Amino acid sequence: MSLNFIQIILIVLVAFLAGMDGILDEFQFHQPLVSCTLIGLVTGNLTAGIILGGSLQMIALGWANIGAAVAPDAALAAVASTIILVLGGQGASTESIGAAIAAAIPLAVAGLFLTMIVRTLAVPIVHMMDAAAEEGNYRKIEALHIGAILLQGLRIAIPAAILCFVPAHTVQSVLESMPAWLSNGMAIGGGMVVAVGYALVLNMMASREVWPFFIIGFVVAAISQLTLIALGGLGIALALIYLKLEKTGGSRGGGNYGDPLDDILNDY
Amino acid sequence: MAENMNGSKRFKLDKSDRTAVAWRSTFIQGSWNYERMQNGGWCYAMIPAIKKLYPDKRDRIQALKRHLEFFNTHPYVASPILGVTLALEEERANGAAVDDVAIQGVKIGMMGPLAGIGDPVFWFTVRPILGALGASLAMSGNILGPIIFFVAWNLIRWGFMVWTQEFGYSAGSRITDDLSGGILKDITEGASILGMFVIAALVQRWVSINFRPRVAEIQLSEGAYIDWANLPEGAAGIRQAIEQSASGMAMDPTRITTLQDNLDQLIPGLAALLLTLFCMWLLKRKVSPIVIILGLFVFGILGYVIGLF
Numbered sequence: 333m334s335l336n337f338i339q340i341i342l343i344v345l346v347a348f349l350a351g352m353d354g355i356l357d358e359f360q361f362h363q364p365l366v367s368c369t370l371i372g373l374v375t376g377n378l379t380a381g382i383i384l385g386g387s388l389q390m391i392a393l394g395w396a397n398i399g400a401a402v403a404p405d406a407a408l409a410a411v412a413s414t415i416i417l418v419l420g421g422q423g424a425s426t427e428s429i430g431a432a433i434a435a436a437i438p439l440a441v442a443g444l445f446l447t448m449i450v451r452t453l454a455v456p457i458v459h460m461m462d463a464a465a466e467e468g469n470y471r472k473i474e475a476l477h478i479g480a481i482l483l484q485g486l487r488i489a490i491p492a493a494i495l496c497f498v499p500a501h502t503v504q505s506v507l508e509s510m511p512a513w514l515s516n517g518m519a520i521g522g523g524m525v526v527a528v529g530y531a532l533v534l535n536m537m538a539s540r541e542v543w544p545f546f547i548i549g550f551v552v553a554a555i556s557q558l559t560l561i562a563l564g565g566l567g568i569a570l571a572l573i574y575l576k577l578e579k580t581g582g583s584r585g586g587g588n589y590g591d592p593l594d595d596i597l598n599d600y
Numbered sequence: 601m602a603e604n605m606n607g608s609k610r611f612k613l614d615k616s617d618r619t620a621v622a623w624r625s626t627f628i629q630g631s632w633n634y635e636r637m638q639n640g641g642w643c644y645a646m647i648p649a650i651k652k653l654y655p656d657k658r659d660r661i662q663a664l665k666r667h668l669e670f671f672n673t674h675p676y677v678a679s680p681i682l683g684v685t686l687a688l689e690e691e692r693a694n695g696a697a698v699d700d701v702a703i704q705g706v707k708i709g710m711m712g713p714l715a716g717i718g719d720p721v722f723w724f725t726v727r728p729i730l731g732a733l734g735a736s737l738a739m740s741g742n743i744l745g746p747i748i749f750f751v752a753w754n755l756i757r758w759g760f761m762v763w764t765q766e767f768g769y770s771a772g773s774r775i776t777d778d779l780s781g782g783i784l785k786d787i788t789e790g791a792s793i794l795g796m797f798v799i800a801a802l803v804q805r806w807v808s809i810n811f812r813p814r815v816a817e818i819q820l821s822e823g824a825y826i827d828w829a830n831l832p833e834g835a836a837g838i839r840q841a842i843e844q845s846a847s848g849m850a851m852d853p854t855r856i857t858t859l860q861d862n863l864d865q866l867i868p869g870l871a872a873l874l875l876t877l878f879c880m881w882l883l884k885r886k887v888s889p890i891v892i893i894l895g896l897f898v899f900g901i902l903g904y905v906i907g908l909f
Contacts, residue, residue: 560716
């Protein structure tokens with residue numbers, strides 16, 4: 333079926349909402365269950381949208397952004413595959429739902445790269461926030477932050493708008509022709525760039541006194557049975573022991589632990 | 601306290617200020633970036649409190665800069681950390697000796713362990729359960745599927761965020777009540793110890809590098825690997841293969857050792873550690889984080905093409 337002007341506007345709005353929530357992960361507009369239903373609703377294919385949403389949701393149940401790692405993008409997968417379903421005009425038939433799901437998977441991977449690009453674009457945005465903070469201009473910080481959210485919205489809204497005008501089979505063949513070196517290389521790079529954030533924190537916190545705790549943390553983290561909560565408990569215990577010893581040891585911050593002469597001198 | 605500059609007037613964040621912060625923390629991931637992650641969203645959430653606590657422009661500038669530092673956790677468990685930070689900032693505005701390191705230390709120290717609660721609870725327990733419930737209704741075309749999922753999720757989420765932020769706020773106020781005992785100094789020191797410990801664990805767990813090059817291929821002797829061709833038919837064969845695998849027999853007749861295996865034998869995550877130290881070194885030499893990030897993507901693509909990763 334073909335879409336009229338108002339339907340396209342509404343599709344783009346839903347896509348925008350899904351794109352913003354794709355990064356926020358709060359209201360869950362980006363989850364297929366919600367976004368497929370909404371696209372179905374605005375195009376007059378409510379039932380087909382709900383069924384596709386339910387099917388995709390089952391696939392996406394375990395997709396989550398953990399730490400700095402980016403999960404397959406449920407937002408683009410859900411929005412774009414519903415548009416493809418609606419354009420196909422077959423309604424909620426088993427074949428058309430199946431084809432839409434098949435299209436959704438490469439779209440989820442494509443969306444993953446788009447969100448990585450926007451997350452990189454956000455770096456200069458926070459540098460502009462730094463400059464605004466320097467002037468005490470909090471309104472500018474607010475505007476920049478909102479601007480960054482809008483960019484994440486456009487990340488899904490633009491592909492959705494394009495899809496409304498492009499034949500569905502063209503989209504699919506383009507997605508399948510994405511070279512392996514690009515997608516795999518980007519995934520490898522994504523695994524490494526996380527280190528930059530940690531390096532920034534370490535440069536700020538590291539001092540001679542606390543480096544040993546970094547070493548302990550690194551070594552202990554290799555034991556994969558320890559969850560992050562367990563590691564947190566261990567870290568708290570270490571900190572408490574250190575603080576206790578520091579008080580009773582007498583050589584406060586001097587770094588001379590185990591030097592009996594120094595302890596005696598300090599006691600005088 | 602003696603240094604309380606304003607004497608009679610005490611800065612106090614009331615319920616509406618705290619609700620404003622809680623609502624804004626909904627958008628904490630909005631400017632998520634590869635350099636300082638949730639820092640922009642964190643600052644955005646703190647702005648209502650900063651406006652109230654620091655009428656003086658210089659203090660306000662300091663506060664804004666302080667809250668643009670690195671931060672990253674599960675978006676919902678940021679709420680208790682915000683609560684504690686609000687209490688600390690309130691004390692600071694009233695003249696207490698809460699320095700930047702103390703505030704940053706509390707944030708960093710809490711974010712890792714709390715993310716360790718938020719990720720499994722919300723992403724891997726509540727969402728799959730509600731999602732599966734909604735999806736099973738939706739697959740038969742029932743509109744209640746998406747509605748139940750959406751409403752239940754947001755009730756749980758918002759309830760959690762408001763309650764834990766208030767909890768963090770009252771706990772934080774209690775911490776700062778007793779300043780004479782040097783508790784804050786202990787918290788600062790303890791938090792930076794915890795912070796270093798947790799960051800080290802995150803480097804080990806979350807920075808991923810996998811070197812592909814093979815350094816050795818060893819032909820194993822007979823009996824050291826599972827002889828797939830001579831297993832019994834059907835389930836008996838599967839059972840035997842699993843037993844042999846559990847007794848330590850290899851899957852293939854040749855044992856392939858990659859560069860990664862060798863590095864992991866020294867200590868798992870060594871490459872991640874070296875990469876992090878290298879990034880620290882570059883940053884200290886004023887190389888822009890953006891250049892490093894783009895460089896790593898290019899390096900990843902080149903490394904894949906030549907077969908390094």
